[in-house]
Structures are given as C-alpha cells and as structure tokens.
Amino acid sequence: MNYGISSLSLIPVRKDPSEKSEMVTQVLFGEHFEIKEEMVGWSYVNLAYDGYEGWIDSKMITPLPLRSLKKLENRPFAVSGDIINVIPVNEEQTLMLVAGSTLPVWRPYLKEFSVGKDTYKTSGEVFYGKLKNPREVLIRQALKYFNAPYLWGGRSPFGIDCSGFTQIIYKMAGVKIPRDAGEQVKLGRALSFVDEAQPGDLAFFDDEEGNIVHVGIIWKRNKIIHASGKVRIDNVDQFGIFNIDLKRYTHKMRVMKKIINADGTD
Structure with missing residues (x-):
C-alpha cells in the first residue's frame, strides 16, 4: 500500500480525476491518506481522518513511507487553532496553516512538528491531547x-x-x-x-x-x-x-x- 500526506495548506479532493470536477472535500495540512489507485496525473485516495474518498492531483502529494505512518499513528494528536498561522520555513519561504490543520509528530516542549524530514516551529495556539473544556x-x-x-x-x-x-x-x-x-x-x-x-x-x-x-x-x-x-x-x-x-x-x-x-x- 502507498500512503501520502498533505504538506500544503489544503488539497482539493474531487469527485472525478479532472480539475473541472466537483470538489467533495479538502485535505488540510498534516492529514494523511492511503493511495488506492493511480492514473496519469491523479491519485484516488482514502482520507485517514474521516474515510472520505476522491481524486487529488498527484503533484500535491508528499509521499509517506510506512515507517513514518506508524510514527504518526503512535504520537498524540495535535491541531492548529489559529484561523491563519504563518510559519517561517526559511528566509524566503513561509508555510500557511489554516485552523484545524494537523501538526504531525507534535513535540509540545519544543513547539515543533514534522512532516518527513522537515521540521517546523509554531508560536500559535495548538490543541493537544484531552481537553478539559x-x-x-x-x-x-x-x-x-x-x-x-x-x-x-x-x-x-x-x-x-x-x-x-x-x-x-x-x-x-x-x-x-x-x-x-x-x-x-x-x-x-x-x-x-x-x-x-x-x-x-x-x-x-x-x-x-x-x-x-x-x-x-x-x-x-x-x-x-x-x-x-x-x-x-x-x-x-x-x-x-x-x-x-x-x-x-x-x-x-x-x-x-x-x-x-x-x-x-x-
């Protein structure tokens, strides 16, 4: 089985493999999925969070090795709470997260999360673990x-x-x-x-x-x-x-x- 993760702010999921096709949902940053079928330029995916299925542009997929998948599934769940959170990547680039994005491999003591080999820091609001309220x-x-x-x-x-x-x-x-x-x-x-x-x-x-x-x-x-x-x-x-x-x-x-x-x- 092949898996992928979103390293973009959001990825449109479409009913059919075409940019003109109806969007049925979106994958937010840090959400991962199983790739069930592939054709030229398109991948049919099953979203891990809610089981939704549809087609996404293959160019938008960040591959997720099985080893990394297991690491994700064994770590506590963290979610970005700011409506928009702009995170510096380097001197020239930033990463924009929308509220509800998943922060994979969250390390609360460092305020860090990782996608593959890339690690990011955030000073924004993060919901993590069991909430009291x-x-x-x-x-x-x-x-x-x-x-x-x-x-x-x-x-x-x-x-x-x-x-x-x-x-x-x-x-x-x-x-x-x-x-x-x-x-x-x-x-x-x-x-x-x-x-x-x-x-x-x-x-x-x-x-x-x-x-x-x-x-x-x-x-x-x-x-x-x-x-x-x-x-x-x-x-x-x-x-x-x-x-x-x-x-x-x-x-x-x-x-x-x-x-x-x-x-x-x-």
Whole structure:
C-alpha cells in the first residue's frame, strides 16, 4: 500500500480525476491518506481522518513511507487553532496553516512538528491531547469563522460548507466526527426539547423527503452558528432556523444531538 500526506495548506479532493470536477472535500495540512489507485496525473485516495474518498492531483502529494505512518499513528494528536498561522520555513519561504490543520509528530516542549524530514516551529495556539473544556473550545473556535464564505466541499476559513464547519470545529475540540451531516446525525443522544441544548450541541435539518441537508452548532439559548451563504448566527427553535436577515425560516428542524457529555467525554 502507498500512503501520502498533505504538506500544503489544503488539497482539493474531487469527485472525478479532472480539475473541472466537483470538489467533495479538502485535505488540510498534516492529514494523511492511503493511495488506492493511480492514473496519469491523479491519485484516488482514502482520507485517514474521516474515510472520505476522491481524486487529488498527484503533484500535491508528499509521499509517506510506512515507517513514518506508524510514527504518526503512535504520537498524540495535535491541531492548529489559529484561523491563519504563518510559519517561517526559511528566509524566503513561509508555510500557511489554516485552523484545524494537523501538526504531525507534535513535540509540545519544543513547539515543533514534522512532516518527513522537515521540521517546523509554531508560536500559535495548538490543541493537544484531552481537553478539559471542549465545549468552551467549540464555541470560541466557531465564532472565529464568523463571515467565512460558504464553499461546497470546503473545510477552511477561506471557504467551508455546513458539515465541514462542524467537523473542523469538533476536530479542534478533540472530537472526531464524520464529514457529512447525514453521518454526523447518527452520533450522540437526541434531545427532546430545544431548551435542553447546551453550547456546542449539534442541530440537524431536513428537506421535504426527510434527508438531512444541513447542520449547525448551538451557541446559546435559541442561537445557532452555521454555514449558509457564509458562517453566520441565526435564531433557532423547534421549527428550525429563522434567518434574521431574511426574516423567515430557511431550514426545518429534524433533531438536536448531544455529542459531548457533561463531563467532556464523547
């Protein structure tokens, strides 16, 4: 088996092996993947973080030897928390990390991480190990994305979709959830009433056929942070999301889920 890792800020993952094909998700810096198939200029990959699959431009892949893969998997997980973190590589070059990027082989005492033979230092915020206050981190990080543009398949502050937003925010809080809202809704415990929701709980919304089509993060009483046109804050109740600009309901409530328990576990 062949493996790769992203040493770029982000790599688009496409439905078909073409630059014109729909982007289905993105690989952020430090996330690795298995290369399942190769053709001229393109590689079909399975992402280790969430199992998502698609095609990426082979030129964007940094090879990951099996020995390095095992080293990655045996080290604690670290995630960049700054919306943008510009890291010096040398006198002429910098590396730009977006929030939610993985910092492989993290050495907290040195504030260093490594990809292959390259080692980088960061003075930015890093989430590492088991967090004592995951809900606080969820909300604080979610609010940093306010006004980030909506982008289908996006997972970065430069463009993000609704489930990419919830996944990345939960990643920074140390909780792994699937990529798509239709899979995220299968997690956690359903809440009977909106008043039961706590900051950081997820709310899911469906269409006329009952398909889950949207997800957002509960902020505080009757407020939701979600990506719809942009990352925004709207009112939410048992009927759905009431868009404060349009002054009408835009999404129909299906269910609210508690993914993180009161003690911070998931």
